[in-house]
Amino acid sequence: MPIEPTHRFLRACHSLPVDQTPVWLMRQAGRYLPEYMRVRQQAGDFLTLCKNPDLATEVTLQPVYRFNMDAAILFSDILVVPEAMGMTLFFETGEGPVLEPVLRTPADLRCLRPVDPEERLGYVLQTVVQIRQALNGKIPLIGFSGSPWTLATYMIEGGSSKTFRYIKGMLFDQPALLQQLLDQISDVVVDYLNAQIAHGVQAVQIFDTWGGVLGPREFVAFSLRSIQRIVDRLHRVGPDGQKVPIILFAKGCGSLLEEMIGTGCDVIGLDWTTDAASARHRAAGRVALQGNLDPAVLYASPEIIRMQVGRLLRDFGTEPGHIFNLGHGVAQDMDPSRIADLVTAVQEESRLLLRYRQAGEE
């Protein structure tokens, strides 16, 4: 029987009551932090940083300590998975990621290899161990992976895309081939996330960054189907006996909330284009929700940030099961002091709201 968690982030993931709304931010570690830029320069380049457990641990912890976040998220990149499967990954300056050779034919798929995470992604698992040691039980650690659909977009397009020409061409013309690739990726993601859990991550988030470029029928048939395959096979109790919640964040897919809930995830992450109050109504307590402040609110003044935080907290309401986050990652040009304003506002405003609720006044 799993142990009931004590950390407020993990409690909120399981829709248990909390003293204040937990907060962490997607891409909370990154270029907007001067202390990150120093470590990045030390590493030389981004991928080297991801593969160095000491440095990856350091940048994971930076925002947690600076802002008093309620969760740490493993510093890594979703594209280490295609690399582990045999593709060549590099980052062109200012151009984004490149994966070679691109996958377009059945023969291309045969070049992919199965992945033993210990062997091919050991540096990530080692980083997990080191972060857990450093956090010493005070703050939970979130692991993550890209969704199979999102990973496949990079593997088939060879990098970022605007039109998704090749993967959508394959989806419509050779759906069975695409499903085969998605299954191959799903199997790797299952083993990868289970290895992260075995090494100590206390929650996992699946990022479906590009689910929103699909029509509803295709999202369900291709992206959600492969996410379901993962959810069904994850170890949902960690080595410490605690339940490991699964968070699904599919950008631009808020209209398919019911379908996402159907996968059996514990938490659905929402971007800011979904109305929080109606999402809570639609979720009807079946899952916790994570989100969903427009990151651009952080370009406004501290007073407005606080006002918007208060409004969003009231939209989500005081029923258990809300984790505060942005609707997308922190932008590279963000002023770190605004992040501090945000986190403080969430902590203070939510504490006040929850206290009123306990007193039966709201």
Place this chain on the structure above:
Amino acid sequence: MPIEPTHRFLRACHSLPVDQTPVWLMRQAGRYLPEYMRVRQQAGDFLTLCKNPDLATEVTLQPVYRFNMDAAILFSDILVVPEAMGMTLFFETGEGPVLEPVLRTPADLRCLRPVDPEERLGYVLQTVVQIRQALNGKIPLIGFSGSPWTLATYMIEGGSSKTFRYIKGMLFDQPALLQQLLDQISDVVVDYLNAQIAHGVQAVQIFDTWGGVLGPREFVAFSLRSIQRIVDRLHRVGPDGQKVPIILFAKGCGSLLEEMIGTGCDVIGLDWTTDAASARHRAAGRVALQGNLDPAVLYASPEIIRMQVGRLLRDFGTEPGHIFNLGHGVAQDMDPSRIADLVTAVQEESRLLLRYRQAGEE
């Protein structure tokens, strides 16, 4: 009393019965057509092409004749409006549009001037006249404008944006200033679209390309509010006594269909992330719908294109009030023969469906 239209595109806009589903495509004139590239080279650059009524007429007509489209759409650019208001517009090769100087303060807004369309945008009106002469009543002509929100994003950011940092900063910190700018733009758009109607366009489309980057509350309060201001003041009967339908296309805003219908538009354009069957159900005959094939279907084979067209036509159903279109513009790297396959499929498949319906068999 307005005259009932005979063209199937205009009939569908007013939810009147048609013999086959009318079809036109956003960005149907453009770089994917070799005959367009020849004219573009003749003009020298894009903006010169827009400002030359002879050449703009020629490229407007190219796809209409090549593919047998049911409507022509004026060849122009949404950013001629900010230019007419006093900003400097140019296109950097491969970089997209640049508008200078950017608008950030109340003083910046005072530099904008009111626009007499005859004087500042006469080349567009002259193009409208020439296209109507060339079409000679056979095919209707659609005029258009960007929405005030979408135009404001370029005017405040100085061009395209990924984060919308400055306009969103203004939205949250100085909402009254942003509303003032949106009102100024709305007034220009009203006069501009009314001038297009007076010169002969038979329908107008408002493109809210960037409405979808807003949260639902902000979309309604800023973008939709200024669109409402326009809809309320357009002349909805043309000089020929025919009703002039208003089409609203707000990309990524399908979840706010009811709110868009509330503006009193005749047609709502949908992108492919909205399910067609449920959109028809939600619209409940109050407006016609336009859309919404994923443009990436055109990267598939002709057989698959036809299959997807048939499926979409059945999703929209045979009740009057559907205009076939893509959910976004034709991509620059599109093979023109695929567009021909698409248009033929819409014509043949819809004719068949509608004939069965008339026979009471479906």
